[in-house]
Amino acid sequence: MLRTVNATRYVLPLREGGSLPAIVEADDLGLYVVKFRGAGQGTLALVAELIAGEIGRALGLSVPELVFIHIDVTLSRNEPDAEIRHLLKASAGLNLALDYLPGSTMFDPAARDAASPAEASLAVWFDAFTQNVDRTPRNANLLVWHRKLYCIDHGAALFFHHNWPTMPQKVESPFAEIKDHVLLPWASQIEAASAIAHDRLTSQVLSEIIHQVPDEWLEAAGSDLSAADKRAAYLDFFTRRLAASSIFEQEAIRAHARLI
DSSP states (O other): OOEEEEEEEEEEEOOOTTTOOEEEEETTSOEEEEEOTTSTTHHHHHHHHHHHHHHHHHHTOBOOOEEEEEEOGGGGTTOOOHHHHHHHHHTOEEEEEEEOOTTOEEOOTTSTTOSOHHHHHHHHHHHHHHTOOOOBTTBOOEEEETTEEEEOOOTTSOGGGGSGGGHHHHTTOOOGGGGGOTTGGGOOOHHHHHHHHHHHOOHHHHHHHHTTSOHHHHHHTOSSOOHHHHHHHHHHHHHHHHHTHHHHHHHHHHHHHHHO
């Protein structure tokens, strides 16, 4: 279960992309990279971040700890930047944060032995499964910390939930975008990654992850579906996509073969 902390100090904005994340200190004295519900991408980005991130962790990939972080509207009082002040006010309530990894560096695909075949294959499988389009050489969303590779920023995954009627068609998508994955050159063990995934992603594991998403995030995202209906739909999607995984696995294997 995700822990809940309270924000005590806005430390530093990270002006990257449309989510306007920031480093924030919490009442456990930890530093976190916060994804704000009041940012332009809304609560769906937080839902994707939570579900995909915890699926990655369940698979055995390194993902910074995710926590719920409560933002009090008073946090904005002493903020001189009007844009940040507005963001903090719009994000009052429950938000999502990742453990800040001090001293981490961005993944460099040009580095020698940048990723092991086993780890790269599992990451490629994971991103194809969650349909994450945002792990490319242009924007790797991978950090190296203490010589370990960490997967971050999954807000662009699960894009089917922006248009629920398309969900049934996305279940068996081969995910052609996998050809642009930054770790694809090292992903020579997709079949082994598949065996690991099928062993670890049980219905119980997936259900427990999905049920951690707060009702208020699901309800704030709109559509005629209730929070309970959306949870059932997410579980249905992942259960069916796992059963049809050979479709996107073969796409990844073919894409890898074209690189070598």
